[in-house]
Amino acid sequence: MPDLSFVDSNCDGIDGTETDAVFASPLGDNANPGTKAEPKRGVQAAVLAAAADGKDVYAAGGEYGRVEAASGVGIYGGYGPETWKRDSAFVTSITGVPEGIFADGTDLEAVYTTAVGLVDRLRSGEGPFLLELSTVRIGGHYEGDAQPYRSDDVFARDPILRLRASLVERGIVGVEELVLVEYRIHAEIEAAFAFASASPYPDPSEVGAHV
Numbered sequence: 001m002p003d004l005s006f007v008d009s010n011c012d013g014i015d016g017t018e019t020d021a022v023f024a025s026p027l028g029d030n031a032n033p034g035t036k037a038e039p040k041r042g043v044q045a046a047v048l049a050a051a052a053d054g055k056d057v058y059a060a061g062g063e064y065g066r067v068e069a070a071s072g073v074g075i076y077g078g079y080g081p082e083t084w085k086r087d088s089a090f091v092t093s094i095t096g097v098p099e100g101i102f103a104d105g106t107d108l109e110a111v112y113t114t115a116v117g118l119v120d121r122l123r124s125g126e127g128p129f130l131l132e133l134s135t136v137r138i139g140g141h142y143e144g145d146a147q148p149y150r151s152d153d154v155f156a157r158d159p160i161l162r163l164r165a166s167l168v169e170r171g172i173v174g175v176e177e178l179v180l181v182e183y184r185i186h187a188e189i190e191a192a193f194a195f196a197s198a199s200p201y202p203d204p205s206e207v208g209a210h211v
């Protein structure tokens with residue numbers, strides 16, 4: 001990596017170590033080997049070459065396109081395109097939109113497989129990613145809102161109903177089993193409701209507690 005304070009501590013003529021770097025410059029070409037005299041044009045091309053050789057990337061000041069990082073490859077900017085002298089006057093700017101991925105947020109399996117795929121890619125050094133999930137608001141705007149203004153196809157996208165249909169359709173779970181699960185949940189809610197109804201009202205002195 002480059003020296004601290006812009007000092008060529010090993011006196012090889014460049015801040016850092018020339019033999020440990022693949023060079024990128026707006027004056028370069030991606031067909032070049034990536035040396036100081038013949039740098040790559042893109043930081044991305046330099047990163048790929050650096051990853052293959054266990055090197056870092058030294059980039060001259062200028063504009064570069066989006067870069068996917070590689071594990072173990074550092075990117076250091078601020079070098080002069082002509083001189084390879086490192087100076088704060090040389091700004092190395094890498095711009096690019098992160099990869100955006102869209103998935104149907106009402107399809108639980110699509111959400112899962114998309115997310116798992118992105119996590120794998122992140123762990124291998126790619127990213128960042130923007131994951132957009134679309135879903136629907138099943139509930140109304142207020143308690144008792146019958147939502148006459150909405151069409152049936154909105155409710156058909158209910159993620160729980162979709163998952164249920166998918167599981168049954170593929171024979172992963174039987175309808176009877178799902179009915180039992182729903183019955184158990186219903187019973188649990190009923191029991192909680194009964195418990196609450198049978199409980200005494202709290203003492204008025206508690207009204208300010210935890211407020």
Ligand SMILES: [Ca+2]
Pocket residue numbers: 007008009010011012013014015016017018
């Ligand atoms: Ca040096």
